[in-house]
Amino acid sequence: MLAQNVQVAQNIGFGIIAAVMIASALKVVTSSNVVHAALALVAVLAGAAAQYLLLAAEFVAVTQILVYVGAVMVLFLFGVMLTRAKLGRDADLNNKNAKVGIPVALLMLGVMVYVLIDGWHATKLPQDGGQVELKNVSDSIFVPYLLPFWALSFVLLAAVIGAIVLARKD
Template sequence: MHLVLFLIFAGLCLAGAINLLLQSHPINSALSLVVVMIALAVLYLLLGAEFLAAAQIIVYSGAIMVLFVFVVMLLNAGREERTLGSKVAKTLGFPAVVAVMGVLATIILHLQGMGAAAINQGLIPTEELSRVLFHELLLPFEITSILILIAILGAVALARQEGSERSVTK
């Protein structure tokens, strides 16, 4: 049952990701990304991380992707122009990606004893994870949040500056 569900949603995830690249309209791409996020949430659920799955849906597909769709709507972005793509990407990029993926897959399979591990073996529940995060790693965690806060403030400051210049020139 787990394997069937995994195959369905992993397939959906990959299909969404490929569709994201192939679509020429930004809103279709954004919606494909939503499908990818939801499929990922289901995969988390299959791994027994319910909280993570719900957070994935609420934060990524519910908040961040809505913002993407919002921006696309606001700018009313049209169809993207198709370029044929650079030759470098085709000759170097694809083989490089395949090579990196191959190395990663081999290492992971090797560590798991060539795929012998069952799907719910050696799982760490979200509770343990958060205990580590909020006890041992509390300081780095808080510093990260301050970093993000600084980034937000920076974005606001940049946007403000541009706005005030525009109002001056007008």
């Protein structure tokens, strides 16, 4: 009864993954080593994929692993290597007035936490329902959201061509 209502296993899993994600995200924005920050970003992205699994979104989780952990991180590491960043500690990664970011971020966090707790304090996710079937995802992509899908393919095409044009040597 209690376990059914509270979902102990899911909550413990959520808590552990969330703690790892937040710690890694803080390392991404505070680390003085570019490669360490990139590796911490891998932990955040993989943790996000695990949270998507807890939200019953398997396809998005697999896509997250393939696209982010697989492709985007390789791009980032290429970016780090090609710009000849210092591979050790680098004290010159932050702005002069980086401290300004702390009150801004805390203020935003305060407002968002207040609004979220005020609005959704007792709302529970459905216990068992809401299993996301891949058939429904494809139906959703190819029937009501077909036009954004087309637009997205043009965006990707433009991004590929634009990246080649920008990075080409001539």
